[in-house]
Amino acid sequence: MLGNFIYSNPTKIYFGEDSLQYLGEELSKYGKNVQLIYGGGSIKKNGLYEQVMELLKASGKAVVEDGGVMPNPTVEKLAEGVRIARENQVDLLLAVGGGSCCDYAKAVSVSVHCEEEPWEKYYIRFEEPSCEIVPVGCVLTMVGTGSEMNGGAVITNHEQKLKIGHVFGDNVMPKFSILNPKYTYTLLNVRWWLVFMIFSIIRQPMRTMHQIFLIYQLFLLTQKIPILSKKRLRMLKL
Structure with a gap:
């Protein structure tokens, strides 16, 4: 038995x-004005853009496009x-992409x-x-960090040389997410992307363990235990 826990995820x-x-x-649950968010335009090549637009029009929505979202x-x-x-x-931000x-x-x-x-x-x-x-909905085309059902939002500031993620609460999480695995089939070099995203999924706990290792080594150093040589310290950039 792994223990007791309570799990709640408000994203449908x-x-x-x-x-x-x-x-x-x-x-139908949201107002008339929808901001359609997408990336470099691949959804227009695989037909998903037309499908989503048809559903938006059938629902009587006024659509404003916001394309060009970069990684x-x-x-x-x-x-x-x-x-x-x-x-x-x-009234709704609809993200169609990764x-x-x-x-x-x-x-x-x-x-x-x-x-x-907002940045500050x-x-x-x-x-x-x-x-x-403003509520968010997602139509996912690529798996990875679980952004379609969590509160995380990573933004990059090149001027300050910072890439920062803020994990917001339940009120910011997408209200709904649509996941059709077939949307990933149209990716170029899909096998490479699959391997890349599997590594991305496991990378976060690996990074955490690496940080724990470094902290432990620092603790040992403060206790004057000569467990690491100066050469290895330079390699670890400590």
């Missing part, structure tokens, strides 16, 4: 080949997304009605949102 998951058909049902979205892109959302008074699109949508969601500078508030001071949050 639709999984399977027919999962996209439930998008219309979810769209590790930047503060400049975040500012652009916030501007689009404000100008169009969006984890970066989902991250970006969540970062926009907490920034639209924020009266402070959320990524430097690590404060929680105190403003209205």
Whole structure:
């Protein structure tokens, strides 16, 4: 027996080949204006863009597009997304793509009605949102960090040479996510991407263990135990 625990995840998951058909049902729960978020345009090549647009139109939504989301979205892109959302008074942020699109949508969601500078508030001071949050929905095309069903949002600031993730609470997590494994089939070099993402999934606990190892070695050093040579210390950059 592994012990007792309580698990709660407020994101509603639709999984399977027919999962996209439930998008219309979810769209009916939100207002008219939808900000459609996507990356470099692969969804237009594989037909997913047309399918999503048809469902949006059938639901009577006014769609404003926000494409070009790059891996590790930047503060400049975040500012652009916030501007689009404000100008169009969006009621829902619909991310169609991989984890970066989902991250970006969540970062926009907490920034639209924020009266402070989002980067400083959320990524430097690590404060929680105190403003209205625009709901997020996801149509996932690539697996990885679980961004489609968690509160994490990673933003990059190249000027400050920082890449920071803020894990927000349940109120920022996507309201729903649509997961059709077939969307991953259209990826170029899909086998390579599969290996890459499997490593990405296990990398986080590996990094944690590496950090624990370094902390333990530092502790031993403070106790004056000569367990590491100066050469190995330089290798570990301690």
